[in-house]
Amino acid sequence: MEENIRIVQKHYDQDVKEEWDRLEKHPFEFIVTTRMMNRYIKPGDKILDIGGGPGRYSIYYTQKGCDVTLVDLSSENVKFALEKSKELHTGIKAVSADARDVDKILDGKYDHIFLMGPMYHLLREKDRIAALDSALSLLKNGGFLYISFILMFSGIIYDMKYMPQLILEDSEQTFLNAVLKDKSYAGDAFTKAFFIRQKDILPFLARFPLRKKHLFGQESILSPCEKNILSQPDEVIDKWTEVAEKLCEREEYLSYSEHAMYIGQKVR
Numbered sequence: 640m641e642e643n644i645r646i647v648q649k650h651y652d653q654d655v656k657e658e659w660d661r662l663e664k665h666p667f668e669f670i671v672t673t674r675m676m677n678r679y680i681k682p683g684d685k686i687l688d689i690g691g692g693p694g695r696y697s698i699y700y701t702q703k704g705c706d707v708t709l710v711d712l713s714s715e716n717v718k719f720a721l722e723k724s725k726e727l728h729t730g731i732k733a734v735s736a737d738a739r740d741v742d743k744i745l746d747g748k749y750d751h752i753f754l755m756g757p758m759y760h761l762l763r764e765k766d767r768i769a770a771l772d773s774a775l776s777l778l779k780n781g782g783f784l785y786i787s788f789i790l791m792f793s794g795i796i797y798d799m800k801y802m803p804q805l806i807l808e809d810s811e812q813t814f815l816n817a818v819l820k821d822k823s824y825a826g827d828a829f830t831k832a833f834f835i836r837q838k839d840i841l842p843f844l845a846r847f848p849l850r851k852k853h854l855f856g857q858e859s860i861l862s863p864c865e866k867n868i869l870s871q872p873d874e875v876i877d878k879w880t881e882v883a884e885k886l887c888e889r890e891e892y893l894s895y896s897e898h899a900m901y902i903g904q905k906v907r
Contacts, residue, residue: 643831644712644737647760650830651692651713659693659719666869667861667883672900673699674884675855679783679902680705680751687749689738689774690756694720694731701729708749709733710741711756738770741777748779755787755900762825762833764843771847778905784849786901787857788835791818793897794828796863837893840901849903856896859883863895 651658662669673696680686682704688697693716697709701724711717714735724731736744738757757770771786778784794814798805805811810827814834817824824834835843840854861868861883868879886892893899 643762644760646831648712651711652715655693655713655715655719658716659695659723662695665858665865667859667865667880668857668898669695670880671855671859671861671884671887672857675853675887675900675902676751676785679852684750685748686751686753687741687745687774687777688753688755689741689770690754690759691720692716692756694723694733696753696755697731697733698724698727698729701731702727707731708745710736710738710745712737739766739773742773745777747777749777749782750779751783751785752778753785755785758786758788758835759832760830762831767833767843768846771844775847775849775905780905780907782905783852784901784903784905786844786903788840788899788901789832790856790894790896790899791823791834791836792894793862794818794824794834796895796897800863800866837899840899844901844903847903848905848907850906851901851903853888853900853902854893855887855900856893857887857898857900858896859887860892860895862897 680700684705686700686705686707688707688709691697691709691711694709697707697720701707709720709731717733717735720731720733752774754774758767761767761770774784795818814824823836823839861879868876
């Protein structure tokens with residue numbers, strides 16, 4: 640196993656509960672994303688969740704009547720997901736594996752495949768291509784692939800929201816310079832991570848047999864002001880969420896999100 644992959648695996652092995660709690664602390668990502676995905680996913684569908692961490696999406700879709708298999712690099716994430724599934728009386732299946740090798744350990748065909756993690760941490764393009772090829776080999780013709788990316792500007796949003804003083808730190812300068820030079824970034828962050836320019840997503844995916852259905856911001860416009868909105872009464876939160884869903888595909892607002900998802904349909 641390459642050193643970068645080992646570092647990512649160790650990070651998630653040590654932070655399982657934090658990763659599970661993340662979508663409760665930052666709920667708009669989950670809400671907007673599942674509303675978009677629910678346009679295609681129906682009870683009884685067969686789902687493969689590659690890089691699904693401790694199982695938030697896997698368990699959610701199992702509760703909606705889907706047949707879900709979770710694959711994650713972190714064995715501790717897999718262990719947690721299985722325990723949480725048992726606690727919630729759902730029936731996910733889960734196994735630990737590298738996203739690039741999933742087709743070597745699983746067979747059969749899936750209606751939907753999630754890649755909501757591997758594109759964050761595979762630093763080399765050839766490895767991101769390998770993970771997508773592996774997923775596509777397990778996807779039915781006409782099935783749907785859901786691919787998440789961390790956007791370049793997400794690092795700026797995070798620093799401005801939580802730790803604006805980081806802009807002065809030497810450790811932040813390589814990433815900041817990449818932003819200023821309009822480049823993508825692969826390297827040290829919360830762990831080893833890849834941040835993509837939003838304008839590079841569609842050209843990267845054009846090489847694969849996919850028909851684009853959607854490219855949207857998973858937090859839509861809400862990420863920079865998330866804390867303020869979450870402090871409001873429920874009716875205010877609900878209205879902003881409704882607006883966010885309607886705006887999440889607007890290209891000019893994509894950089895307000897920290898994550899972007901591409902939904903594509905396999906065409907051959």
